[in-house]
Amino acid sequence: MFVLELSYTAPLDRVDALLDAHVAWLDAQYAAGVVIASGRKNPRDGGVILAVGDDRAAIERLAASDPFAAEGVCAYRITEFIATKTSDALAPYRQRL
Template sequence: MFVLELTYTAPVERVDALMQAHVAWLDTQYTAGVFIASGRKNPRDGGVILAVGDDRAQIEKIAAADPFAVEGVCAYRITEFIATKTSDELAPYRQQLP
């Protein structure tokens, strides 16, 4: 599983101008089963996405296609972790330690 942390690198007005395209990109990843949660950080200086997958390179490729990244209004920090404990609702995403 991955935590994708977005930090805005441009004024919020530029971010907002791209929001519709960003949300469409998010929707595509939810439909594909890659993203399971996302939202703005508070204070509003970026966002966080929880993604499932085993291939870091694929997650990096997906992040690079975000209109925010394409247009240079955010930077991504991607952290991989092993979700060994989850709520019952997220049980399908539980992982075993290697």
């Protein structure tokens, strides 16, 4: 599992101009089963995405395909972790060491 932390690198008006494209990109990732949660940080200086996958390089390519990243309005910090304990709702994503 991966935590993708977005930090805005441009003013909010540039971020907002790309928001519809970013949301469409997120919707496609939800439909593909890669993204399981996402949202804005508070204060609004970026966002957080929880993604599932076994291949860090694939997650890095995915992040680079986000319109926010492609247009240079955010930077991604990607943290991989092994989700060995989850809520029952996230049981399909539990991992073994």
